[in-house]
Each structure stands twice: as structure tokens, then as C-alpha cells.
Amino acid sequence: MQGARRPWRLAAADLACRRGDRVLFAGVHFALEPGDALHLAGPNGIGKSSLIRILAGLLRPYAGRVERSGAIALADDHLPLDGQAPLARALDFWAGFDGIAHDALEAAVLRLEIEGLLDVPVRYLSTGQKKRALLALTAARGVPIWLLDEPLNGLDTQGLAIVETLIEEHRAAGGIAVIASHLPLGLPDIQRAMLADHVPGPET
Numbered sequence: 001m002q003g004a005r006r007p008w009r010l011a012a013a014d015l016a017c018r019r020g021d022r023v024l025f026a027g028v029h030f031a032l033e034p035g036d037a038l039h040l041a042g043p044n045g046i047g048k049s050s051l052i053r054i055l056a057g058l059l060r061p062y063a064g065r066v067e068r069s070g071a072i073a074l075a076d077d078h079l080p081l082d083g084q085a086p087l088a089r090a091l092d093f094w095a096g097f098d099g100i101a102h103d104a105l106e107a108a109v110l111r112l113e114i115e116g117l118l119d120v121p122v123r124y125l126s127t128g129q130k131k132r133a134l135l136a137l138t139a140a141r142g143v144p145i146w147l148l149d150e151p152l153n154g155l156d157t158q159g160l161a162i163v164e165t166l167i168e169e170h171r172a173a174g175g176i177a178v179i180a181s182h183l184p185l186g187l188p189d190i191q192r193a194m195l196a197d198h199v200p201g202p203e204t
């Protein structure tokens, strides 16, 4: 990880989110230091993706603030790869655009076990294969803070194990991970934010 001695940090203080005329959640607090991970849990529509977008700086909070020290990699449901290109070319293009080192990309491709798909056009990849490609890009970026929105969706059992191990290695190297998922996570010592506990009452 680039500059691994820096004191990475991601914290939320009294965070609230409003979408349309509805306050989705309020009073969300957490503080993540190097090696920490946070599981954002809750049912469909509770606001997990919205919180990830707030943490990424893509959505303004309705109240509260985010404190962040360290670069972020966001993996959401958008795969930033050219659907017409074979996976290898699409990954190379994005790596060049995003400043990802070739060696790091190669290692991540092997790690996610997608090396056998490099000749396949991106549009032909299955849901789980696309998810693996997206997570390979995330891992290859070498940044300290990962924001992962439903990273396990579409993955098979082996894929789940690979991604959980990847997150654990990232933490062991001093990284921080925020994982929005309605699925249980088999990660040790992980903080949990249950967004359903932060839904404001009708008077809010």
C-alpha cells in the first residue's frame, strides 16, 4: 500500500442522510483506524449505498460530517470497463487511466482468479465474474480505504472466500474497509452499523 506509514482514518460523526423528502438514517457514528473494518448492514432500501456514497464524497450528508485521511477506492455496482473490449484490454485501459501499476494489476487478476477470462469481452462476463474484475481493480489500486458496496453479490463460495481473505489482508497491511452488505460477513473483529437502528421517528 502506498505510504503505509500514514495514519489512515475514516470517521463519521452524527451522520444523517436524506433522499427526496425522507430522512433515511440519522445519528450514525463510527471511527475507523488502520486495520479496522465496518459492516453496514440492513435491509434493501435502508440507505447502505447512500452511506457509502456519502463516505466517498459523492453525496452530501443531510447532517453530521465525515472525516477522512487517506485515499479511497470505491467499488459499487458500476463496472468502469469497456463492455466491448476483451477483459485484458479493458483492465489495462482503466489501469492506465487510474494510475494502477501493471504488476499490481497482474497480481490482483491472479488473486481474483480471473486470468482465464482475459480474452473474453467484458459484456460476456457473468455477474460474479464482473464482480471479481471490479474487486481486482479495487485491490490493485493500493489505496488505504476501501468502500465496498455489496462486494459479495453474485460471488460463488470460492469467490466469497477469496474476497474475505483479500479484505483481511488489506486490514493486516493497515488498510480500512467499509463493507455494505445484507449478507453476513465472516470477518473477525469487525464493527457493525445496523442502519435500521438509525431510522428516525415520524416526527423527524
Ligand SMILES: Nc1ncnc2c1ncn2[C@@H]1O[C@H](COP(=O)(O)OP(=O)(O)OP(=O)(O)O)[C@@H](O)[C@H]1O
Residues within 6 Å of the ligand: 019, 020, 024, 042, 043, 044, 045, 046, 047, 048, 049, 050, 051, 182
Ligand atoms: N436520488 C434519489 N432520490 C430519492 N430517493 C432516492 C434516491 N436515491 C435513492 N433513493 C432512495 O433511498 C433509499 C435508500 O437507497 P439505498 O440504495 O441507499 O439503499 P440500500 O440500503 O443500499 O438498498 P439495497 O440493499 O437494495 O442496495 C431507497 O428507498 C431509494 O429508493
